Amino acid sequence: MIPPRTLRIETGTVTRALYVIGTELCVNPGRNAPPGAARFSVDSTHAVRCRVVPGIPDGHAPPGLYPLTAASVLFITMETISELANDSKLSVTFYGEKNKDLGKAVVHITAVEISLDVDADRDGVVEKNNPNKGSWQWGSDGHGAVLLVNCDSESKFRKKRDCESDAIVKVSDLKDMSHMIVRTNGPSQLPEGYKLVLHISQTDAESVRIFRRRSEGTHGVISTLFSIFVKEFPVVLSSDVLSQEVPYLGGTSEVEFFVEGLRFPDKDFEGLVTINLSLLEPCSENFPETPIFTDKVVFRVAPWIMTPNTLKPVEVFVCCTSDNYPFLKGMRKLVEDSGPKLRVCSENMNRGDRWMQDELEFGYIDAPHQGFPVVLDSPRNGELGDFPYEELLGPDFGYVTREPWTEEVTSLDSFGNLEVSPPVVVNGKSYPLGRIIIGVAFPTVTQGRNMTKVVQDFLYAQKVQDPIRLYSDWLVVGHVDEFMTFVPAPDKKGFRLLLASPDAGYKLLRKVQEEGHGQAKLFEGLEDADEITVDDLLSNEKLQAENRYVQNCIDWNRDVLKRELGLDDEDIIDLPILFTILEDDRAAAYYPDMVNMIVLGKNLGVPKPFGPKVNGRCALEAEMCSLMAQLGLRCTFIDDFASYHKLLGEVHCGSNVRREPFKTKWWSLKL
Numbered sequence: 001m002i003p004p005r006t007l008r009i010e011t012g013t014v015t016r017a018l019y020v021i022g023t024e025l026c027v028n029p030g031r032n033a034p035p036g037a038a039r040f041s042v043d044s045t046h047a048v049r050c051r052v053v054p055g056i057p058d059g060h061a062p063p064g065l066y067p068l069t070a071a072s073v074l075f076i077t078m079e080t081i082s083e084l085a086n087d088s089k090l091s092v093t094f095y096g097e098k099n100k101d102l103g104k105a106v107v108h109i110t111a112v113e114i115s116l117d118v119d120a121d122r123d124g125v126v127e128k129n130n131p132n133k134g135s136w137q138w139g140s141d142g143h144g145a146v147l148l149v150n151c152d153s154e155s156k157f158r159k160k161r162d163c164e165s166d167a168i169v170k171v172s173d174l175k176d177m178s179h180m181i182v183r184t185n186g187p188s189q190l191p192e193g194y195k196l197v198l199h200i201s202q203t204d205a206e207s208v209r210i211f212r213r214r215s216e217g218t219h220g221v222i223s224t225l226f227s228i229f230v231k232e233f234p235v236v237l238s239s240d241v242l243s244q245e246v247p248y249l250g251g252t253s254e255v256e257f258f259v260e261g262l263r264f265p266d267k268d269f270e271g272l273v274t275i276n277l278s279l280l281e282p283c284s285e286n287f288p289e290t291p292i293f294t295d296k297v298v299f300r301v302a303p304w305i306m307t308p309n310t311l312k313p314v315e316v317f318v319c320c321t322s323d324n325y326p327f328l329k330g331m332r333k334l335v336e337d338s339g340p341k342l343r344v345c346s347e348n349m350n351r352g353d354r355w356m357q358d359e360l361e362f363g364y365i366d367a368p369h370q371g372f373p374v375v376l377d378s379p380r381n382g383e384l385g386d387f388p389y390e391e392l393l394g395p396d397f398g399y400v401t402r403e404p405w406t407e408e409v410t411s412l413d414s415f416g417n418l419e420v421s422p423p424v425v426v427n428g429k430s431y432p433l434g435r436i437i438i439g440v441a442f443p444t445v446t447q448g449r450n451m452t453k454v455v456q457d458f459l460y461a462q463k464v465q466d467p468i469r470l471y472s473d474w475l476v477v478g479h480v481d482e483f484m485t486f487v488p489a490p491d492k493k494g495f496r497l498l499l500a501s502p503d504a505g506y507k508l509l510r511k512v513q514e515e516g517h518g519q520a521k522l523f524e525g526l527e528d529a530d531e532i533t534v535d536d537l538l539s540n541e542k543l544q545a546e547n548r549y550v551q552n553c554i555d556w557n558r559d560v561l562k563r564e565l566g567l568d569d570e571d572i573i574d575l576p577i578l579f580t581i582l583e584d585d586r587a588a589a590y591y592p593d594m595v596n597m598i599v600l601g602k603n604l605g606v607p608k609p610f611g612p613k614v615n616g617r618c619a620l621e622a623e624m625c626s627l628m629a630q631l632g633l634r635c636t637f638i639d640d641f642a643s644y645h646k647l648l649g650e651v652h653c654g655s656n657v658r659r660e661p662f663k664t665k666w667w668s669l670k671l
Contacts, residue, residue: 180275
């Protein structure tokens, strides 16, 4: 409920008042009553409704007269729009002793309807005067409008994000903005001196820009806009202009605006933006107008959302290099069998940088009226660094990055170190969009490597995928995708967590040995590796000690994931993978790391492990296929040994997948 607005009246003077339907005017008759006034009466034309508090005359007052006290208040409302300015009247007459008439204060009132409207109920339509438009509430029964960061580029040839331009360069850009309407109803003109002003704070101006449709006579949905010339949409509010008069058109009319988001939620920005519409009243000459009514709307900027392996793949991205033909051949066949589109980044663009996963992470933004994919560019800035901006940014494909200015960028800032779980429920709390997973240094280590704070702050600020920190600094490369991934499953939680497990690796190799295949060789026939028998490997006490340490590191993460994702042991599958300690007492996979895979629906692209052959079949491949077959998943083993594994990466490191967005809408979450 809008609080009553104080209206000042004066005996012997005609006061002009502009009344907004749905509000209430409050008059204190005693403030400017003539000396000696003891009572007052109220008269008005039929459209004006009056209420006096206290409303009981004293025992000596004639009918229609009210005692004048410090507590006397007159409340005025109207329900009918004025046809002409000043067409409704109200008078307050003051009386002294013996009910002597001491004078009259007259008010001429113009009644209008004014509302600033947005899609506060999130159904894609700008409804009229939603009572909840001025606040934000999460949940399916919540309210508040949604705003997209306009981070795509309507031109494929003008490499610049649309939000970096203070003008609309293409009318199709309007679909990426939120619709806002100023609705008015009243006489053909407002009383002289009154005006409507749209305004924002200096702080909010850093996050939003507002354009207006110049053609006042044409109204309609966004789909009708594309035949109108771009100059019809001038910018009205920005960081340079915090307030702007809105034309009052008379009658029942609308003025349309388009609101553009400029930045994502972050550590210094919660994501909420307030836009105000104020009715200003003239005062005395040479003095500024004063606000007598303000309507406001609140937007929340849509968060950047990651997509887990359980969502349908749309496009697969890999690099072509001079030495990765076997990898590319395997990936082409896998993608062909799985359905998504394959996009190969040429050597001219990647310049030998093959780590597609490390350079970028795909996500999306969504609003009731529009949504599109957005790539998050990592701060690693390798030779592949231009690819996200130069090749992906375009119409309905956005771009965002976070660059640290004072922090050192390490391997942990590559996005093999950034994953997201499928939807989970943890201790009764639902995470329908999953939870982000990042790798950092162990909590007690002071000199370890960490993902830069600016990237972590960005991920936490999105709110809807509450991040989890794992310990990954024990690895040479330091990425979580080296020891974990998720695959879809037809039962239980709808997925399984796959973890690298040296224990499972030794268990499998001992079984091979016990079955009489101790002389079977790992890496058999590979030019880039020294063959080793199962017997020799199992007798290597140094390697066993190294893997006991690695298993301890993975078990620590296992416990964190069980706790933070609400998992039981039956939700986890241990994959037989061994590690070895290299530089700085950090670990890397001993043979191709099968957990570092690409997931395309029911098809898995798994690094070919080159394990010992039993009856002509690799024992590691056989175990992997058996474990995944229980989930209805098929394994394709891809040779990445020379071109990726030897460089401390695998299939997942060298590929990336853009997936369909969640069907669950982020604003429906209960936070």
